[in-house]
Each structure stands twice: as C-alpha cells, then as structure tokens.
Amino acid sequence: MTKDNNRGLPLPDFDQLPPEAVATRIRSLNGAQLKQLMEYESDHAHRPMVLEVLARRSAQLREGAQRTSGDPNAIKPEVPGAPETGSKVGPDPGPTINPPPHGDPSNPAHPRR
Template sequence: MTQSESPRHEDLPLPDYDHLPLGTLPSRISGLDESAVNQLLEYERSHGNRLPVVQVLEHRVEALRSGAEPSGSANPDTPEVTSARGGSPVSPETSGPPVNPPSQGVPTNPAQPRH
C-alpha cells in the first residue's frame, strides 16, 4: 500500500485507535486477525509513525504468522476513550472540605493575618 492508499481512520478495525494508550494496545489488538493488524500498521506508518506503536503492531503480525490465534474479539472490556467535553468533573458536591490557613497566617505569606 502506498501512502495515498493508506487506510482511512473510519475504516480501521478499532474505531478509537488514535486515542489508545500504548500500554493497552497489545490487549486491544489481540482479537484482530493478521489483515486487521496490518491495516493498523499501514495507517500508523502513514500517519503518526510512532516507533513503539509500530513495534507492537509488527510483533503482533509476526506472532500471528507464527501460529498465534486472535482471541475472538478486540477486547470489549477495555473502555473506549471519548473526547473530553471540557470543564471539570468536580462540583461543590464532590469537592473536599475548604482549607483554612493556620492561625499564625497564610502559609504563602506569614505576615498576612488570617481572615
């Protein structure tokens, strides 16, 4: 496959591929067959070309060629990463108690009296 023929993101066997942490990649690709892993490898080489990711994918292709079997699915137990909606998940109901400065003053300015 040439760079102009690299797989499109929409066609990848893992829809959240671009957002997978490297540490979860081996378990997420364990259910893929050789063709699907090769598709990810071609996509990676033509886009990010991150050496650690390429090495994980190449190792899996070699394992499959050596007789390893896909585990059945692309590990559905691993949560998919979704885009952040912005804002903090902390609310007044979930935040901790207020922190009061010590009686001798504010820690960052000891000369400042306590309110």
C-alpha cells in the first residue's frame, strides 16, 4: 500500500506496522481515532491480531482507561538500527594448531615426520 492510502489515518504507515507496534502506538489515541483505524483495517488488510488489539484498547477507553502521552510519529522501534562494525574477536588469530601425529590435516599426502 502506498502512503496515499494511509492519508488521514492517525498512525502514519499503519499498514506496515506489526501488531506489537500497533499496541504501543495506539495508547495516545482517542475512541474516534481507534474506530477510524478499525474501519480502515476491516476494509483493507483485515489482520485479525491488529483488529483484536484495536478492539481491546477501545474497550479499555470505554471502561475509563486514560490515554497516555506519546507521539504516534515517534521513532519506530520495529526498524532495526545500523549494524555494528568491527570484529568482536579482536586482532589475535588464536593459538597455533599442531597437526595430529598421523599427518598434516591440511595436506594428507605428506605425512608428518
């Protein structure tokens, strides 16, 4: 889906969010915004886990739960960071390995003398 399909939704890139991320991102939304997301999800991807998360949060708000502060546009924890560089082992090549008494394992045609 393109960003144009997400235009007007309270969560940017809603279609690409996994259910775990949806659960944390919707805590700052009100009931009307949750309803909008549930209708959109029902009409488009219809992901059961996402619909369950949205319905559960909507019920919590009806029962008196308070919205928490947070920014739906905040840094996305589901996006991995840059990989670490460098060797964790270090520059030491390690101990030398002596060939077994029956020959050199890297050259079996030349037995050890």
